[in-house]
Amino acid sequence: MDGYVIALIMFGALMIGIMMGIPIAFTMSGISIIVGFFIWGGTTSLTGFVLSAYSDVGQFVFTAVPLYIFMAGILRYSDLVEGMYEAFYRWFGGLRGGLAVGTTIIATLFSAMVGTTMVSTAALGAIARPSMIRRGYNDVLTQGVILAGSGLGILIPPSIVMIIYAVIADVSPGQLFMAGILPGIMMAVLIIIYSLVVCWVRPDFGPAIPKAERFTWKEKFVALKGVILPLAVIATVLVTIFMGVATPTEAAAVGVVGSLICAGIKRKLSWSNIKNMFEMTIGLCAMLFWLVIGASAYAKIVSLTRVGEYLSGLIEGWNLSPMMFLIVVLIVYFILGIPLDAVPILFMTAPIIMPIFESMGIDLVWFGVIFIISAITANLSPPFGIQMFILKGVAPDIKISDTFKACWPMVGLFTLGTIILFIFPEIVTWLPNQMYK
Amino acid sequence: MKVESEIIQAKENRTLMEVVNKSIRKTIRSINYINEKMYIVIGVIIVFLSFMIFYDVLARYFFHKPTSFGFDTSIWLTVVMAFVGGGYSQLKNEHVRVDIFYEKFSDKGKSIVDLFTHLFIFLTVIPLVWWGGSHVLKLFEQGTVATSGLNISLWIKFLIVPFGGTLLGLQAFVTFYKDIYLIVTGRKYEEDK
Amino acid sequence: ACSSDKTSGDSGKSNGSDEKKVYTFNLNSVYPDTTLAGLNFIGPEFIKEVEKRSNGRIVIKPFYSNELVPQSEILSALSSNTIDLGLTSPVYFGDSVPTASTQSLPYWSKSLEHSYKLYRETGVGELFEKELEEHGVKVLAYAVGGSGYGFALNKPIKKYEDLSKLLLRSSGWATDTWYKNVGISGASIPLAETYDALQRGVVDGTPWSFTELESSKYGEVVKYIVQPAFINGGLSGLFINKDAWNKLPEDLQKVMTEVAQEMELKALETNKEKEKTIQAQVDKYNIEVINLPKDFQKKLYDSAQVVWDEYAKLNGNTAKTVEILRKENGGSQ
């Protein structure tokens, strides 16, 4: 049987397994073990699988994964969002749409502390949303800014998806981190502009706090103390990286210690909180690493089939320009991204797509950022997306039809962002080039 | 008389069934307990790891004296966390899956899908335990010691592979049993009975 | 995982059964397929030539950049026949095969040709091959390269004592031991983060091959290189599982051996040419070359002897290796 036929069967079986609801990690490893047995010398392939399982997880850069998850857990159970929200509420409440702006800024700051999207979704869904709704904010707009703002968690460093991408694409995690900053800020600005425009057109969507209820300057400044601790954590991590104290991987440990101090100051280190932090760490960590184990088995068998060469040849025959190829890939990613998360998509497609990118001379750091935005976009597109369910989880009164309505404009915003980055790739590459000159 | 002996026989069978049931319950509870408690193992490791790297960074920056074992230990502990957590995630049903269709299936339907899940898990776990175990033995016989910083025997490092595989395999055995129970009896297996 | 199929075509006419058997091997390489210079000859070129001269009876399927097994597991994979051939630096075998680390000893050879001679003519190679044999693995060919492996720094040094002010990336057991003796602080930084670390000053430098300042882009982030280098030639090897080897009929073994020998020499010649590009790379990045005075060199050489001594203690083979090296290097430099 030709290699590419085997690869096609594998991909088909994978899609069927995943759609049926079999855990992705085991669908990947299970299929690879069956196929590997037949095309890689029987039990020989099993030895190959076992030997790789250890070493593929055992890479120093991956050490950052549990550390950043733990850090997110600490911040999540330290109720930092309340203090931040209060500050932005007092400062921007008087502005039409001001709370939407404040929520976006908090989500952006949170994104600079955690490597995932779910922490800010959960925290803002529980705290910012009820307060905004009470103030007469439109629920569709409210959910939209929470979901889109939290999505930035994987675009603005630190980012677990970026770490995994860096390992797969063999690029420097530090460089990728730098590359995500400006696009992240750009997206935050786009979300803010969007909210202000919406509230300008429809004042009832985001009413300002009545003059009489507004806060005094003193009250405003007092509230700033809620922002100090989070900013200190962000600053500590960034400064250790910039000053050459620690590599981006090691900086994760600095972030953990900083967050622990932060939690200690807020007196949140009770045993029940610590238990929650540990449970979040083990759950996410195991989920991601068993994906790594399954995916590395899958990648090996896919490369044994030589499908990459076959596809490169095919694509060469089509005479696609790198640009056209990229667009095709992004459309495929978007479709895969509707039911799937970024990391499994990356694992499934990398063994096929990365070599083609390399031969086309596409900048893998730039593409990393584009990939992450496409993953966020797909995650925001109805009807499926982990963030939507997390939001629904913390705010059960939500009508899912409102969530869908909230997401579409955000999908539009992120698509616009992708187009901007295609036209002006410098937004991605400028900062890393400045840093690395 | 025949009837009486049949009754006795039936009674004996039932007690035997009860004993089997009881020990299965006990086994399930023990497996759950072990994997449940792994969050403490991981918690201790992650706290240790954080402070160790933090210390290493400070010692390097301020005193030019990083530890010789920090780097290697970080890698190994990451591997340990990865493997140890597999059973926990299976217990909590946290291995990521697409549930678009899955959540619409009946309980029985879910159990049938999960027969494949278990097939795949066992396919994954058996090599980890069997071939991983024999690799450990081989490393043990060779007496190879790592020279990369955390200079302990390689077999100790690699032991986590069959160990983690076992934890996941045991937990998968539990969920598999529950699925079979549901498919056969049509009822959900109740944990505390 | 050697598989053999009968070729289709005019198989009916042939009578010698061995004649129509095709031997297919998997090769796992730690290097990318775009690898330049000498390594090509024991990789892609070797594969092409063997296939040609065996009239297609040996087919080697290469998997580059560790597609099949991770680099740390190549010895285990070769030994268990999970892969048939491996292209890698023996350094990765160090934990299991003590003599694999010979080329990590500072000042172990004087030049690329010297390295080659040490391995192929003085018995150093044989000692390594003997240990490898115990794992069921055989050496097909060496590519000597990685010339001018020395200190690439972003802080200058003038005298021997300056070294103890440096924090350098450590590249394993040998440098660790040496650093300790000199007073250099060593830090482990993964390769993926070395560029960042050099750039941000997490470390003051790293040992690196001066022929690879451009390909690694480290030229952008280091300001000085220290000449002379302390490793003037390391080897990568093409290895084969012994069972896979023994399955081959003698004529095909001969083809492999012949090609290997030719490619080995071509690799050496190519890498000698590459050595000459160091100056161009230094110019390109405006790197200052620090030429150590003779007494400084002597001190460094002497301080490195502690690594040799430690190495000699590992087992009889490493002791013999060190003995040969001492003789061949004339006791001192």
Ligand code: NA
């Ligand atoms: Na982030």
Ligand code: NA
């Ligand atoms: Na979606």
